[in-house]
Amino acid sequence: MSESPSELKTLKEIAETLNQGNDLQIVLNEVLKKLLDLTGFKTGWIFLVADNGTFELAAHSALPEALSWENCRLMCDSNCYCIDQYWNGRLKSATNIINCERIYHAIKQKTGDTEGITHHATVPLRDQKKRFGLLNVASPNKNQYSEKELALLEAVALQIGTAVKRIRLSEIEQQNVVLKERNRLAQDLHDSVNQILFSISLTAKAARETTLDESLLEQLNFIQLLSRDALAEMKSLIWELRSEGLKNGIVEAIENYASLIGLPVELTVTGSIALSAKEEELIWRITQEALNNCKKHSQADKAFVTIISLKGQLLLEIEDFGIGFRYDPDAQIHSLGIKGMEDRTKKYGGKFSVKTAKNKGTKIRVALPIISPEKEEKGS
Ligand SMILES: Nc1ncnc2c1ncn2[C@@H]1O[C@H](COP(=O)(O)OP(=O)(O)OP(=O)(O)O)[C@@H](O)[C@H]1O
Ligand SMILES: [Mg+2]
Structure with missing residues (x-):
């Protein structure tokens, strides 16, 4: 497929937006806004679907009153054909969803103005290998999306999917850096403070051999006990520092x-x-x-x-x-x-x-x- 100049511009600007950050929620919201600006669709939303099948509303833009009602309750609680199709594996490419089940619930429950939205287009978010969510867009009184529109949405969804994967990988990398740092800190504490406390304990022990003075002996004994306690405390702190990572x-x-x-x-x-x-x-x-x-x-x-x-x-x-x-x-x-x-x-x-x-x-x-x-x- 060869893209027209305006499609190329859309893809270029979407790619630039996706490259601008590492916070998944911010990036997804920004890219959604950009997509609506560039394409003229009125509203859009993104679901991320976990491996265990649970889905979360990860971003939304310009939702009609009926759908943004009560903190987007209908978007989070109720189901839609798009999610059903995703789950049963039938949603493989960009698709016209005949009508939006959430809008149907919204009208039934009188949650507010639907602003003319009845249908949406839906596209699976994926990278080259795996699907992990959905991109939906809609416009007032629009119940058909052209082949061209669907093809563009598919290209955008692939870009978003690749960015989601990149951000997730960088989050894992970040966690590994934190783990490494905790481990280094544990090691440093162990090697520095532990060794000093150990030396205090040994010095007190050696000093005890050199005196018969009862009160001095008592104090040296005390120093030895204290440094031993401090060593034990330090050790348990080190155990704590290392205990991250079991998630x-x-x-x-x-x-x-x-x-x-x-x-x-x-x-x-x-x-x-x-x-x-x-x-x-x-x-x-x-x-x-x-x-x-x-x-x-x-x-x-x-x-x-x-x-x-x-x-x-x-x-x-x-x-x-x-x-x-x-x-x-x-x-x-x-x-x-x-x-x-x-x-x-x-x-x-x-x-x-x-x-x-x-x-x-x-x-x-x-x-x-x-x-x-x-x-x-x-x-x-
Ligand atoms: N796998 C091992 N191979 C050889 N020697 C060992 C091994 N594990 C422990 N040791 C010996 O046993 C001693 C006691 O180990 P322990 O873990 O109690 O203390 P540590 O490692 O010296 O100090 P820390 O209190 O920081 O753990 C060590 O100093 C070392 O001499
Ligand atoms: Mg040890």
């Missing part, structure tokens, strides 16, 4: 974390696991700490994480084939990672064990009783 489930969280810290991880999940939020959080935090340890101490170039659900039990193993534990007397004082994993597991009624052998590697094993989410809700 899309444990598997994605572990994979993302592994790539954030630059440690290849082979993850195996066996059995169907419906974890409660508490279980998921516990597994996530333990896995993070164990992977962190692999990265920091094991010298292994890979870690293996296995999650198995078996007869009301959940087994989590994090294994590496690195150098194994080296005896470090200082680590007894400041190391809170393993202790944190063990305490949290026991608090949950589970069993915790560490197996380690020189130059053979380390395996952390956690066995948890699974509490179904319903039981947990009733119990809590």
Whole structure:
């Protein structure tokens, strides 16, 4: 199809508008206004449809009173043939919708002036691969859209679809940057403040050996206790900072974390696991700490994480084939990672064990009783 100069101008201006921002809602509203200006259609609206089939009114412009009634209630609550056709897969290209079901409801419910709108044209929003919404336009007393108009709408819908995809990808990128930053902050706190507190604790310990003065001993003891408490506080803050990222489930969280810290991880999940939020959080935090340890101490170039659900039990193993534990007397004082994993597991009624052998590697094993989410809700 060869576009006329005015169509080319429309496509060019739409492309420019779409390139002007990264906020989906603002961009969609702007582009809709621009489309109406350029084409002369009176009103338009965009639905975004999620993978689970739910739809949201993502943008609208110059809706008649009957449809903008009560904060666009009819646009959000009731259905229309366009959404039905989208759902049943019949809406493949730009189409004339015979009449708008929402307008029909609006007239029945007397929600206001329809401003002559009875029909709309509808086009699926898509990129090259996937559909993810609808663009609708309408004009007063217009019940037929020409082939040319529909072809233009289709080209615009493809442009909008590609922009929606670009914006969504940039949102994901943005979230990853935030996650990375939180992780870096956690690491910095760990490496700087933790080390200072650790030194205070060690210095107080050493100073105690040099005096017999009772009151001085007491104060040094106090300093040691305080710095230990501060270390524990710091550690829990670091756990908090790292706990972001669980939104899309444990598997994605572990994979993302592994790539954030630059440690290849082979993850195996066996059995169907419906974890409660508490279980998921516990597994996530333990896995993070164990992977962190692999990265920091094991010298292994890979870690293996296995999650198995078996007869009301959940087994989590994090294994590496690195150098194994080296005896470090200082680590007894400041190391809170393993202790944190063990305490949290026991608090949950589970069993915790560490197996380690020189130059053979380390395996952390956690066995948890699974509490179904319903039981947990009733119990809590
Ligand atoms: N996968 C591993 N391979 C080799 N050594 C390990 C491994 N995991 C832990 N260790 C050893 O066990 C010690 C205790 O680990 P732990 O996680 O409790 O403390 P940490 O990592 O030194 O400090 P932090 O309190 O920041 O976690 C480590 O200092 C390290 O010597
Ligand atoms: Mg550790």
